[in-house]
Amino acid sequence: MAQYGFYVDLNACIGCKACQMACKDRAGNEPGINWRRVIEVGGGEWRQSGTSWTPDIFAYFLPTACHHCSNPPCLPVCPTAAISKDDNGIVKINVEQCIGCHYCEWACLWGAPQFYEDRGIVDKCDFCKDIVDAGGSPACVEACPMRAMEWGDIEELRASHPGATFAVVPLADPQDFGPNSTYTAHVASTDRVGEILNQEEI
Amino acid sequence: MNYPDHEWSLIIFNILGDLSVGVFVALGIVHFYAARKTDAKQASQLSTRALLVLGPILVLGMLAVLGHVGNPERMFNMLSNLDTSWLAREVAFYGAFLVVGGVFAVLQAITLLSPAQQERLPEGFRKALPTLRPILAWVAALLGLAFVFSAAMIYYDPRLAARQTGWAHLYTPILFFADTGMLGALALGVGFVGNYLWLQRKQKEPGAKETLSIQEGLLRDAIQGASFVSIALIGVLFVTIPIYLVSLGAENNNLNEAILDMLHTDFAMLWFLRLFLAFTGAGILSAFAWYLAVRPQRRQRLFYLMIVGAFVCVLASEVIARYLFYGRNAVLLIGGM
Structure with a gap:
């Protein structure tokens, strides 16, 4: 049994948000609901050399969605047992069972489950399960013009990208939840924190 | 930063639930004491009407919580994950408390019927009542306390600790149980005062004078107990709150900083009011009520006013406390920044 996950090379990502839009398009999500979000991270300062000041700044983009954790905090707390993890490790919400109590939202560190005011339920990234089961790739991965994203067995992704990690700013410390996303950190972020x-957007 | 204005339904549900459990347990203790000091009839005169008020309060709490969920018509789905979800357990215990407590209240209300009316009930049923009532009362009290515990665990749950640093502290269960105790004791005090005034109006009935003087004694004893409980619990809270704040400050992370920042900026006035009202109600007014309760001939009206005032202050303080409690969750942070 595999555990699916995502890999993103943050040096290749240009922040075009095609992944975000492809996701919205496929899931039919209204504005305000983003299963995949692209976080813009930046920092730096003005440096003085002699009498002149020059900007020493950096920025990078970080696409993030549900990490389909190995030990997802959202799953056991759900009172309706609407959240399940399938054979491929995909964490899915059964919206017919969900009553919209928000509890999974409180548990997730990365804001993956999102409330739909109009339908009174919570839903989130389902790894494009229908497409993947039919032999395709998730919409976000397919849409990336920079080919910065990959999907597959997380162990294989980690093996084929040595140095890839989840410890990238600003993603929260995963505790023992085991998020199944991995990133090649942006070169600018190795010695600086943005x-x-x-x-407002995310 | 968002204000937790969308959480009013949860605030109302939790306060009414805790208050009902507190009143139920306190009633049990008072009833037991009154039955030993006088007799079962007098004890029943004191406690049964207060018990009957709890039903509507619990139903109101249930209606309030439906405002929090997106699909209230699927509410029974909430019982599907009792294995691992404290929220499912909370709902189950609340429902069970309502049902068992309700049956108990109906059986207890039979004591208010006239002897002739009671005669009409089947004999077997009448004989079973003295055994059945205490069993149901115990079961309902335990279910109620299990509800309060589960409600606290929803927020204290270690699986939420990474995100909800303001909740994952021993302060949460202490707050919930202190609420239950203080609101329960003081609401019962108010209920007893109401009950006594109602009995006073029926003074013309034969034997009423004697009943009234016994009831006044019981009322004063009950208020002494209620004041003592609320003073003790406000002491516990006032020791816990600084420890909680210091431990938030000691663990240096962005979430804790945001919470502490909120408490001395946007929420500073509310935080002050919460502490002031709790101290005034559960501390000062309760102490006065206790003082007047141990001196029977002193000012009746002032005595009643103290108990009602203490309850109103504590209720207002607890509403603010719960608002602040959900405010600590309103710092929505993606990825911990």
């Missing part, structure tokens, strides 16, 4: 620049 902050989220598009908080």
Whole structure:
């Protein structure tokens, strides 16, 4: 049994948000609901050399969605047993069972489950399960013009990208949840810590 | 930063639930004490009407919580994951408390019927009542306490600890149980005062004078107990709150910083009001009520006013406390920044 996951090369991502839009398009999500989000991270300062000041700044983009954790915190807390993990490790919400109590939202560290005001339920990235089961690739991966994203067995992804990690700013410390996303960190972030620049948008 | 204005349904549900459990347990203790000091009839006169008020309060709480969920018509789905979800357990215990407590209340209400009316009930049923009532009362009390515990565990749950640092602290269960105790004791005090005034109006009935003087004694004893409980619990809370705040500050992370920042900026006034009202109600007014309760001939009206005032202050304080409690969750952070 595989555990599916995502890999993103943050050096290749240009922040075009095609993945975000492809996801919205496929899931039919209204504005305000984003199963995949692209976080803009940046920082830096002005440096003085002699009498002149020059900007020493950096920025990078970080696409994130549900990490289909090995030990997902959302799953056991759900009172309706609407959340399940399938043979491929995909964590899915059964929206017919969900009553929209928000509890999974409180448990997830990365804001993956999102509430639909109009339908009164919570839903999130399902790894494009229908497409993947039919032999295709998730919409976000397919849409990336930079080919920065990959999907597959997370162990294989980690093996084929040495140095890939989940420890990238601004993703929260995963505790023992075992998120199944991995990233090649942006070169600018190896010695500097940026902050989220598009908080309003995500 | 968002204000938790969308969580009013949860605030109302939790307060009414805790209050009902507190009143139920306190009633049990008072009833037991009154039955030993006087007799079962007097004890029943004191406690049964207060018991009957709990039903509508619990139903109101249930209606309030439906405002929180997106699909209330699927509410029974909430019982599907009792194995691992504290939320499912909370709902189950609340429902069970409502049903068992309700049956108990109906059986207890039979004591208010006239002897002639009671005669009409089947004999076997009448004989079973003295055994059945205490069993149901115990079961309902345990279910109620299990509800309060589960409600606290929803927020204290270690699986939420990574995200909800403001909740994953021993302060959460202490807050919930202190609420239950203080609101329960003081609401019962108010209920008893109401009950006593109602009996006073029926003074013309034969034997009413004697009943009234026994009831006044019981009322004063009950208020002494209620004041003592609320003073003790406000002491516990006032020791816990600084420990909670210090431990939030000691663990240096963005979430804790945001919570502490909220408490001395946007929520500073509410936080002050919460502490002020709790101290005034559960501390000062309860102490006065206790003082007047141990001196029977002192001012009746002032005595009643103290108990009602203490309850109103504590209720207002607890509403603010729960609002702040959900405010600590409103710091929505993606990825911990």
